[in-house]
Amino acid sequence: MGGISIWQLLIILVIVVLLFGTKRLKGIGTDLGGAIKGFKKAVSEEEKDADFEQKKQVEEKSAAEPVSTETQSDVKEKS
Template identity: 90%
Template sequence: MGGISIWQLLIILVIVVLLFGTKRLKGIGTDLGGAIKGFKKAVTEEEKDADFEQKKQVEEKTAADTVSTTSSDVKEKS
């Protein structure tokens, strides 16, 4: 029970080429590659958007803390 040998893979490859043809396989490969590239791009953009939102929230919190500190300082001086 050793698994798939190189000869078995070659036989499968020959059968696939005979069934679909090289032009159709090239088209399938191109479509698959484009889909993978699009998926990677979408994931990268989503990560950038998440990072941007996180930075924005931190900046808003920092700005709110600064404003509240300034307001309390003004009240203490009065």
Template identity: 85%
Template sequence: MGFGGISIWQLLIILAIVVLLFGTKRLKNIGTDLGSAIKGFKKSVNDEPPIENKDNASEQLTKDADFKAEAKKETDK
């Protein structure tokens, strides 16, 4: 018994059909594209936007704090 009632033989048949339909080169390209898309998404989620000017850094942080405070007030209403 395999995954959810699908045996290993059924999985191998499905894999063979997919390879016949798309070909190994196209499957490799799809995997590469999908991997780079996921990598880019993770990078954009983890990175914070850069502060443009070091002199204005405290001013920008103050604006961010004010914006968050206003948003919290609106959600509390």
């Protein structure tokens, strides 16, 4: 009734195996797995690069701000 049953999926699987063969399907699976692994690696490297850039910007910003070495007591003594 509108859905795909398990038997229909099994028939499709058998037809695909007969058409392509197990070696070709194994190769496709290996290639697909390698592509997914490469994608995950690229995403994690991108996140690391973004974190590094944020830290670098914070360090540059803090280095650009002048640091006052005078304390409030030093300012009062000068007055």
